[in-house]
Amino acid sequence: MSYKVAVLGATGMVGQEMLRVLEAQAFPVATLVPLASGSGETGRTVHFRGRPHAVLGTDGFDYRDVDLVLASAGEEISAREAPRAAAASAIVVDNTAHFRMHADVPLVIPEINGHAVRDHHGIIANPNCSTAIVLMAVAPLRALGGLARLVVSTYQSASGAGKEAVKELDSQMAAHLEGRTPEHRVFHAPLAGNVLPRIGRLLPDGRTSEEAKMEEEARKILAQPELAVTCTCVRVPVIVGHSASVNLTFDRAVAPGDVAAVLREAPGVHVVAEPDGPTPRDAAGSDDVLVGRIRADRSHPYGLDLWVSGDNLRKGAALNAVQIADILHREGRIGVSTRSA
Numbered sequence: 001m002s003y004k005v006a007v008l009g010a011t012g013m014v015g016q017e018m019l020r021v022l023e024a025q026a027f028p029v030a031t032l033v034p035l036a037s038g039s040g041e042t043g044r045t046v047h048f049r050g051r052p053h054a055v056l057g058t059d060g061f062d063y064r065d066v067d068l069v070l071a072s073a074g075e076e077i078s079a080r081e082a083p084r085a086a087a088a089s090a091i092v093v094d095n096t097a098h099f100r101m102h103a104d105v106p107l108v109i110p111e112i113n114g115h116a117v118r119d120h121h122g123i124i125a126n127p128n129c130s131t132a133i134v135l136m137a138v139a140p141l142r143a144l145g146g147l148a149r150l151v152v153s154t155y156q157s158a159s160g161a162g163k164e165a166v167k168e169l170d171s172q173m174a175a176h177l178e179g180r181t182p183e184h185r186v187f188h189a190p191l192a193g194n195v196l197p198r199i200g201r202l203l204p205d206g207r208t209s210e211e212a213k214m215e216e217e218a219r220k221i222l223a224q225p226e227l228a229v230t231c232t233c234v235r236v237p238v239i240v241g242h243s244a245s246v247n248l249t250f251d252r253a254v255a256p257g258d259v260a261a262v263l264r265e266a267p268g269v270h271v272v273a274e275p276d277g278p279t280p281r282d283a284a285g286s287d288d289v290l291v292g293r294i295r296a297d298r299s300h301p302y303g304l305d306l307w308v309s310g311d312n313l314r315k316g317a318a319l320n321a322v323q324i325a326d327i328l329h330r331e332g333r334i335g336v337s338t339r340s341a
C-alpha cells in the first residue's frame with residue numbers, strides 16, 4: 001500500500017525536513033503533493049527522491065484523493081486547511097499548535113503514547129518541538145517512580161521560529177562580528193550575541209504562550225492532568241537544536257545510575273556518557289534525543305536534574321510526524337475505508 005501524501009508548508013524549515021525524513025524512512029509515498037503559499041503558478045519546486053515537484057497553492061486545492069496530509073504551514077493555515085482535508089477523508093498530522101489541546105484530537109509522541117493515534121477523528125497533533133524533546137527523556141523515568149513535578153528551562157534555536165528567523169540570525173551574526181548593531185524583525189530583539197527570555201506571546205498571567213504549551217502538552221501526553229509543571233522558554237543564538245535543563249521531583253528517591261540505565265534502554269534516546277553533556281550541535285541531524293548531566297538534585301531527597309538536547313526539526317517536528325504516519329500505515333489505518341469514525 002502506498003499513498004498520496006500532501007506536505008503542507010513544504011518549502012518551510014519543517015516541511016523541507018519532512019521531505020528528507022519521508023525519504024530516509026522509506027515511507028510509502030506513491031504521489032507527493034507539496035503545498036505552500038501563493039497560487040502555485042510561481043514555478044517553485046521542491047526536491048523529493050531526486051526529482052523536482054511543483055509546489056501548489058492551497059487556494060481551491062481539492063483534498064479528495066489525498067490519503068495523508070503532513071501540515072506545517074502555521075496555525076491559521078492548519079485551522080483552515082486541516083478540517084477541509086479531514087472532511088475529504090484525508091488523515092492530517094498537524095505540526096502547529098492549533099489542535100493540540102482539542103479534546104478530540106490525539107497529541108502523540110509514538111514512543112510514549114503511540115496507542116492514542118487510534119482515537120483520531122481525522123486530525124492528529126504533533127507536540128511542540130521542546131515538549132517532544134523534553135518528554136522523550138522524562139516519560140521513561142516513570143518506570144522508577146511517580147512523577148510529581150517537572151521544572152524546565154529551555155534553550156531554543158532560531159530554526160524553531162522558521163526559515164525567516166534563521167536568515168535573520170545569519171545576518172545578525174555577520175553584523176555582530178563586524179561590530180554593527182544587528183537588525184531584527186522576526187525576533188523582538190537582536191539574537192546574535194544575546195539570549196531572549198520570551199518566546200511567543202505574553203499571556204495575562206505572565207507566562208508566554210510557548211511556556212503554556214510545555215505545561216499543557218506535557219500533562220496531556222503523559223495523561224497526568226494534575227502534574228505540576230513550570231517552564232521558562234529562552235531563545236538562544238543556535239541554528240538547529242533545542243536543549244533544556246530539566247528538574248524532576250518523583251514520589252520516592254531515584255538514583256541517577258538507575259535513571260541512566262532506564263534511559264539507555266529507551267527507544268529514541270541516547271545517553272551521552274561524556275561529563276560535559278550533549279550540545280545542540282551534537283543533536284542536530286540526529287533522530288535520537290541526547291541526554292546527559294544526570295545527577296541528584298541535592299536540594300530535594302526525591303529530586304533529579306538532567307540536560308537534554310534534540311533536533312527540533314526532526315524529533316521536535318518532522319520525524320515525530322512521520323513516525324505517527326508510520327503507525328497508521330502499519331495498522332492499515334490510512335485510506336478512506338479504514339479511517340476512524
Ligand SMILES: NC(=O)c1ccc[n+]([C@@H]2O[C@H](COP(=O)([O-])OP(=O)(O)OC[C@H]3O[C@@H](n4cnc5c(N)ncnc54)[C@H](OP(=O)(O)O)[C@@H]3O)[C@@H](O)[C@H]2O)c1
Nearest residue numbers: 009011012013014036037072073074096129160162163317
Ligand atoms: N521549526 C520548528 O522547529 C517547528 C517545530 C514544531 C512545530 N513547528 C510549527 O510548524 C509550523 C511551520 O514552522 P516552520 O518552522 O517550518 O516555518 P517556516 O520555515 O516559516 O515555513 C512555513 C511554511 O508554511 C508555508 N506557508 C506560509 N503561509 C502559507 C499559506 N498562507 N498557505 C500555505 N502555506 C503557507 C510557507 O510557504 P512559503 O514558502 O510559500 O512562504 C512555508 O512552506 C509552525 O506552526 C511552527 O510552530 C515548527
